[in-house]
Amino acid sequence: MRVSVDVGYGYTKGLASGRAVSFPSVVRPAQTADIGVGARPRGYMVSVRRDGEADLYEVGELALVMGGRRSWETRAASRPDYAILALTAMRLAGAAGGVDLGVGLPLELYLSREEREALKARLTGLEGFVSVDDAPEAVIRVDRVRVFPQGAAAYSAAVAGEPALVRGTVGVVDVGYRTTDYLVMVPRGEGAIPDRSRLGSVQVGVGEAFEAVAKAVGRERATMLSSAAVERAVLTRTPLRLWGETVDLAAALQREYDRLGQEVAEHLRRVWEDALPDMAALLVCGGGGVALYPRLAELTPVARLVPEPVTANAAGYSVLLAQAEAVR
């Protein structure tokens, strides 16, 4: 079966047969399973059994709550947690048996053949009996891996729903947790190609907003507040409780989103300059795209938030996987 997995610095997204999943990209070896004071924790406790040996990991929200950290390794193929994140995403999306896997790299890395091959080599043949929480175990075996460019993949997903897009110049900005990737697709023949002089990445992501708000609120109340706690409050839309008090984060978050959105918009104004007036559409995607959209929309009247911003790249891998198989 075809499965798409988009491993970001912030979140891992998975997509198979229309089922989409997303969880924080955090893994740590399980340390909470046997404290013996109650039920096994969930969300997620992941077991991977290979050669008769089972390894147990805390993944996603559970790992984050337990103090696990995100990997800041820039090379996907060198990320120690990549395989576990990918297996968890595949299992949660309902994968079982042989898998044709689609994954992605930031466009700048994707342009290096070495990076693409390294990631492919790392994942091809990956296999194990995987179970998540109380769900039944399933064997997953990665038979084939295709690597796609992030951002450009989100563009392909948009084109699949709106074929006329290929006839115009289209900007894409993918706002993530740590980085923001951007590119411009220009029509060429029957399709479109990225304009190499107008693509890149800025070290801006919404993770910074959570950090800044945690620091500011902590300072105000002379206490320690983790950015993970702020992030959880945002994602679950539950008010933050601090020393028995409810803290409203909305205003502080909005200030940070505005500041970051402004920063990205200024950068794009500089690098895109004369391409902006030519654009038929500017597609804003990525989980952070939602938060920064109001500022990015000031760049051009043709800006729009794609329908499923968080899983836009994963959706693109699925489109590109299907196309690759059709021509095989």
Ligand SMILES: Nc1ncnc2c1ncn2[C@@H]1O[C@H](COP(=O)(O)OP(=O)(O)OP(=O)(O)O)[C@@H](O)[C@H]1O
């Ligand atoms: N509706 C929303 N409003 C604000 N933030 C959101 C929303 N939905 C998701 N996010 C945030 O978006 C961020 C994740 O975005 P995304 O999954 O695109 O990043 P990533 O791909 O992991 O990061 P990177 O591209 O830097 O590797 C998370 O920090 C999440 O909290």
Ligand SMILES: [Mg+2]
């Ligand atoms: Mg991303």
